[in-house]
Amino acid sequence: MPLAGGIGLERLKAIAQLVKPGQPVADIGADHALLAIYLINKKIAPRVIAIELGEGPYQRLRKAVESSPYADSILVRKGDGLQPLEPGEAYSVVMAGMGGDTMVQVLGNDWDKASSFARFVLQPMSRPAALRLALAQQGWQLVNETLVRQNRYFYSIIVAVPGTHPYNLSPLELDAGPILLRQTGAVAQAYREHLRGKYQRMHSSLLRSKTSHARLLLKEVEDKLKELEVYWP
Numbered sequence: 001m002p003l004a005g006g007i008g009l010e011r012l013k014a015i016a017q018l019v020k021p022g023q024p025v026a027d028i029g030a031d032h033a034l035l036a037i038y039l040i041n042k043k044i045a046p047r048v049i050a051i052e053l054g055e056g057p058y059q060r061l062r063k064a065v066e067s068s069p070y071a072d073s074i075l076v077r078k079g080d081g082l083q084p085l086e087p088g089e090a091y092s093v094v095m096a097g098m099g100g101d102t103m104v105q106v107l108g109n110d111w112d113k114a115s116s117f118a119r120f121v122l123q124p125m126s127r128p129a130a131l132r133l134a135l136a137q138q139g140w141q142l143v144n145e146t147l148v149r150q151n152r153y154f155y156s157i158i159v160a161v162p163g164t165h166p167y168n169l170s171p172l173e174l175d176a177g178p179i180l181l182r183q184t185g186a187v188a189q190a191y192r193e194h195l196r197g198k199y200q201r202m203h204s205s206l207l208r209s210k211t212s213h214a215r216l217l218l219k220e221v222e223d224k225l226k227e228l229e230v231y232w233p
């Protein structure tokens, strides 16, 4: 994943635009501190709590913050997910650049505590469907989704707020994002095209397999292709 320059910064800027301005932010998995530094430098957030889990990334984070001019506004903490935070200590919580399964684990460790934060900005690198499913099952609303594109990669950014009414998403909505699917514009269009290509390639390869599991998957991919047609202008 590129970190600085090009899409690395574009991705982080897109994330920064989705936090609530003027309110404290927690960045879980803050690593290089680029987002924390950007949020303070641009005066988007008055304070960022930057969290890292492993010793190596934590030391990198600490050094990056200490050598920046913003050490007074960025609080660096070591720990797992939301654990280093007091309930409600930040308004927006960002998790970016990690797998969707890791995000589900972080949230699932303590959904009650997670619900004490007003807004989550989530940018999964993999398994976004698992993340959307967990959010829907908890009744958390997806209030915004955006896409950032780098070459053939699309980064989905999901904004979710705690809620209590579970709801269903279709398999395509879980994969692609219910808001992204309905978005107009060139990037959203290219994203749907990318998805259709992906499902068509899966379809061809599943047709060659004779197992019962492959038949189940084939049906799922066919359903997704059909549903995708609905959003195809």
Ligand SMILES: C[S@@+](CC[C@H](N)C(=O)[O-])C[C@H]1O[C@@H](n2cnc3c(N)ncnc32)[C@H](O)[C@@H]1O
Binding pocket: 001, 003, 028, 029, 030, 031, 032, 051, 052, 053, 054, 057, 079, 080, 081, 095, 096, 097, 098, 102, 106
């Ligand atoms: C690939 S980096 C992404 C860095 C940055 N957020 C970005 O988007 O560019 C993911 C970081 O998440 C951290 N991480 C993974 N699981 C975590 C957890 N449960 N709690 C805190 N940090 C975690 C890793 O140590 C790693 O530094």
